[in-house]
Amino acid sequence: MSNASVNTVVVYHSGYGHTQRMAQSVADGAGAELVAVDADGNVSEAGWAALNAADAIIMGSPTYMGTVSWQFKKFADASSKPWFSQAWKDKVFAGFTNSATMNGDKLSTLHYLFTLAMQHGGIWVGTGLMPSNSKAAQRNDINYVGSFSGAMAQSPSDAGAAEMLPGDLETARLFGARVAATAAKFKA
Amino acid sequence: MSNASVNTVVVYHSGYGHTQRMAQSVADGAGAELVAVDADGNVSEAGWAALNAADAIIMGSPTYMGTVSWQFKKFADASSKPWFSQAWKDKVFAGFTNSATMNGDKLSTLHYLFTLAMQHGGIWVGTGLMPSNSKAAQRNDINYVGSFSGAMAQSPSDAGAAEMLPGDLETARLFGARVAATAAKFKA
Amino acid sequence: MSNASVNTVVVYHSGYGHTQRMAQSVADGAGAELVAVDADGNVSEAGWAALNAADAIIMGSPTYMGTVSWQFKKFADASSKPWFSQAWKDKVFAGFTNSATMNGDKLSTLHYLFTLAMQHGGIWVGTGLMPSNSKAAQRNDINYVGSFSGAMAQSPSDAGAAEMLPGDLETARLFGARVAATAAKFKA
Amino acid sequence: MSNASVNTVVVYHSGYGHTQRMAQSVADGAGAELVAVDADGNVSEAGWAALNAADAIIMGSPTYMGTVSWQFKKFADASSKPWFSQAWKDKVFAGFTNSATMNGDKLSTLHYLFTLAMQHGGIWVGTGLMPSNSKAAQRNDINYVGSFSGAMAQSPSDAGAAEMLPGDLETARLFGARVAATAAKFKA
Numbered sequence: 001m002s003n004a005s006v007n008t009v010v011v012y013h014s015g016y017g018h019t020q021r022m023a024q025s026v027a028d029g030a031g032a033e034l035v036a037v038d039a040d041g042n043v044s045e046a047g048w049a050a051l052n053a054a055d056a057i058i059m060g061s062p063t064y065m066g067t068v069s070w071q072f073k074k075f076a077d078a079s080s081k082p083w084f085s086q087a088w089k090d091k092v093f094a095g096f097t098n099s100a101t102m103n104g105d106k107l108s109t110l111h112y113l114f115t116l117a118m119q120h121g122g123i124w125v126g127t128g129l130m131p132s133n134s135k136a137a138q139r140n141d142i143n144y145v146g147s148f149s150g151a152m153a154q155s156p157s158d159a160g161a162a163e164m165l166p167g168d169l170e171t172a173r174l175f176g177a178r179v180a181a182t183a184a185k186f187k188a
Numbered sequence: 189m190s191n192a193s194v195n196t197v198v199v200y201h202s203g204y205g206h207t208q209r210m211a212q213s214v215a216d217g218a219g220a221e222l223v224a225v226d227a228d229g230n231v232s233e234a235g236w237a238a239l240n241a242a243d244a245i246i247m248g249s250p251t252y253m254g255t256v257s258w259q260f261k262k263f264a265d266a267s268s269k270p271w272f273s274q275a276w277k278d279k280v281f282a283g284f285t286n287s288a289t290m291n292g293d294k295l296s297t298l299h300y301l302f303t304l305a306m307q308h309g310g311i312w313v314g315t316g317l318m319p320s321n322s323k324a325a326q327r328n329d330i331n332y333v334g335s336f337s338g339a340m341a342q343s344p345s346d347a348g349a350a351e352m353l354p355g356d357l358e359t360a361r362l363f364g365a366r367v368a369a370t371a372a373k374f375k376a
Numbered sequence: 377m378s379n380a381s382v383n384t385v386v387v388y389h390s391g392y393g394h395t396q397r398m399a400q401s402v403a404d405g406a407g408a409e410l411v412a413v414d415a416d417g418n419v420s421e422a423g424w425a426a427l428n429a430a431d432a433i434i435m436g437s438p439t440y441m442g443t444v445s446w447q448f449k450k451f452a453d454a455s456s457k458p459w460f461s462q463a464w465k466d467k468v469f470a471g472f473t474n475s476a477t478m479n480g481d482k483l484s485t486l487h488y489l490f491t492l493a494m495q496h497g498g499i500w501v502g503t504g505l506m507p508s509n510s511k512a513a514q515r516n517d518i519n520y521v522g523s524f525s526g527a528m529a530q531s532p533s534d535a536g537a538a539e540m541l542p543g544d545l546e547t548a549r550l551f552g553a554r555v556a557a558t559a560a561k562f563k564a
Numbered sequence: 565m566s567n568a569s570v571n572t573v574v575v576y577h578s579g580y581g582h583t584q585r586m587a588q589s590v591a592d593g594a595g596a597e598l599v600a601v602d603a604d605g606n607v608s609e610a611g612w613a614a615l616n617a618a619d620a621i622i623m624g625s626p627t628y629m630g631t632v633s634w635q636f637k638k639f640a641d642a643s644s645k646p647w648f649s650q651a652w653k654d655k656v657f658a659g660f661t662n663s664a665t666m667n668g669d670k671l672s673t674l675h676y677l678f679t680l681a682m683q684h685g686g687i688w689v690g691t692g693l694m695p696s697n698s699k700a701a702q703r704n705d706i707n708y709v710g711s712f713s714g715a716m717a718q719s720p721s722d723a724g725a726a727e728m729l730p731g732d733l734e735t736a737r738l739f740g741a742r743v744a745a746t747a748a749k750f751k752a
Contacts, residue, residue, distance in 0.1 A: 101522030146477030254491035289710030334665030
């Protein structure tokens, strides 16, 4: 699917590279531009411009100590500037996260990203993917981790970014495609 | 604004009439049909048919003991039938609630309604209304209670439905109009 | 550990028997009495009496459509009677849930049970168990599903209660023991 | 009430002084030491030592863009060090927040602080205060904002810290006293 006319941005923070790989998969699915939140919690001027121009903003962060990383939160706090004038109102928003544990409070992170998007007057899109949860389910099935509100990946605490599971990355790609397709319908 | 081409349904449970009044205001804003969850937690066949045919589903419940009433939850559990086939996928969803206390865990109710909508593969719309929160703010200002994720009303524990505040009801009406307008854009 | 002097009750609803098995494991760990919420959402008079007399109340429900079952919610709504007089204030509370999906919004259920406990003026205890999340982790490790706020079990959608995983049940047992031990310290 | 034998610490971040005043009230009620998270999200070595030695940790942050400030989150992320060895396990935890709006996602902040405390293996205490929510309720009543999970204050967007409402501060003081009393019972 080509969503050439839809301007989608993936804004993310990654501490050890896992969330960056996940962000790349989401961006591949969405045909999106990547905007990184750096290790100090800052986004470049070009990044802010891309966010301001976007039809859809997909937000990603690792789950650290129960919600988004402080760097991502610093970006969220800095977004009080566009919030004040509701400059991002009616954009499409979505969210994703990676952590080491199967459950591990990842839903807390997605609930926060949703809450942030609502403050911005956004429209929220989830995964639209049913979970793989029968006895025959395999770890690399689509949406095996099993999330509706946004995309989740799980990477063991001692696994490097290169070891991320293909099923989680394909789930992320499909999620990105869904967000872009939704934004395209909304923009039409 | 006419949203004649958009089919919007407000599905709600009301224990003492407050949420029903709020539902009516939301429906007035949205040009929506009302579908009641009855005192036993049931919805009529006609109600289910209306929900299945809807472009947008706006869900309302009082906040009882920290989330939706059991009657509303019974409806949510019964919606596992359309969920199983994802029959409601890509519908627009939104939510509202009333309770006696200013804060009073109303956000817990809205977070639940969001979670339910995500399981159905829906698109979520919030209030899109900035809160009235300066020193000059008045109780009947639009969005004085101050919610982004969905509409909130607050009615004192000893106030009847007839005493609901006009500001909360007008907030509900504007919220309904926003949901219908969003659904119209999405359907176009 | 004997917690003979601590009066602990596990109140739960189970739709298909999984949560009942989990409740039994929690009760085994806690030395607790079981109180069932029946298929109509009711608790017996003896059950209410046991709850009123308890030092600790451990609440369990399947996660259905994103939070506790309607039957459990009907119990929660009925608990507005002790709530009104804050009859359960300062009791120790905790919660657990089972669902088919690894993540699957189980945290939403635990967040709700916490919210309910806070309305009752309770003291909340979580699992106190670190997750098993390294590359060497096995499905039957303690807290493999990986929850802090309360105990979680995951049972595939087509697996009967007899097929529940021993690791999840042992996690539930340890969780029950922790709640009882905490209540014992609190009562001392 | 004297809780001389209980070691309670209030760790907080304040952007404009409101949360600091609230923290002072909580500390007055608890007989607690104050530990500040500074404008860069750092806590002094003495602060970390106080936290490690505490029987109870009460956490406070403004609600910014839907949850704790990035500075508080930086502290939370830095607490992964004691988390790793579960050094804070079985401490009593509690939380509070201030924001400009009556509702305004303050519950999201408290839910996050709870989630953090659970990762640390803590025991959570809420306000234990019924809300003032009848028609006769006054803004300066105890728990008028109406929270169970932790203490909330609301300060208009254009009100300085000196203008914080006495009812909110007294609510904070009573909340602090409750946490210390609970920790004392737990330690006994």
